[in-house]
Amino acid sequence: MNLGKQAQGARFRAQGKILFCALSFVLCAGLLSPIFAMEKGSGTISLKGGQAPFLKDENGARPQRIVSLSTVVTEEIFLLGEGKRLVGRSHFCVRPAEAQKIPEAGNIVDINLEKVVSLAPDLVTVTPMLDPRAVAKMRALGLRVETFAPAKNFKGVNESFLRLARMLGKEAEAARIVEEQERAMELLRRKVPPSSELSVFLEIGAEPLVTVTKDSFLNDLIEFAGGKNIAKGAERALYSREKVLSQDPDMIIISSMGFDGEKEKQMWRKYPELKAVLGNRIVIVNSDLFCSPTPVTFTRALESMIHILHANYVT
Secondary structure (H helix, E strand, C coil), X not given: CHHHHHHHHHHHHHHHHHHHHHHHHHHHCCCCHHHHHHHHCCXXXXXXXXXXXXXXXCCCCCCCCEEECCHHHHHHHHHCCCHHHEEEEECCCCCCHHXXXXXXXXCCCCECHHHHHHCXXXXXXXXXXXXXXXXXXXHHCCCCXXXXXXXXXXXXXXXXXXXXXXXXCCHHHHHHHHHHHHHHHHHHXXXXXXXXXXXXXXXXXXXXXXXXCCCCHHHHHHHHCCEEECCCCCCCCECCHHHHHHHCCCXXXXXXXXXXXXXXXXXXXXXXXXXXXXXXXXXXXXXXXHHCCCHHHHHHHHHHHHHHHCCCCCC
């Protein structure tokens, strides 16, 4: 029975991973912009009796009881040494390991409102993928809700982290972390071989095929590592195999969030004329590292990407 529950939980997490990663980048590409606009434009919910009493701006009281429905925010709270403030999390907030001890209060698209209220949070962090009606209900109940949208670039990763730090009163610690990671990133970029730009197709979804455009931090990751994202100029993150075949990238990188990366790798090998196939340059990467960016994990992912693109790279 326990094994069955574990298997079911694993399937649920896998489904959520592909939803979180793929929808994040589809959102960045504009496919879900109406949903985001609803949340972005909702502002503070006005009640008949006036504004909800516990809504405070970022300069108000520092939150001590946080429910985080964002995997990135949860990881960043621990990065700031403030995991003790977390009283609730998303089902998919499983890093670091300590996060798994915190009660679950929903997932990335829906919440257990009764559970959230019972945890008496003074801050709830969500992503734009959460149903706007759920956000409205929480605000109507007097809860402070802050939305953290997926970062579109490395600068956005750091800005989002610093915004969270201001809420927690951890600005100095966050500034130190960001400065350290920016220095580390610059050192890594200096080691990228000159004039070695490789064309790259980065796959984060299989059915349908989903990639990353210029509006994703993963585009920065590719370019900082000395690569060229063939989908950079695409209007949408949804892509076609025919287009990949016509662009014939030097490398195909698969971040298998909730789908079988090995199966997808074999699928691409059915096209022996592809340069990526001829050069045996189809690589499966750690999706947890690549798709949930904090200032620290972005730098680690960049180091990994440099190794992937440049086989002779030496740290």
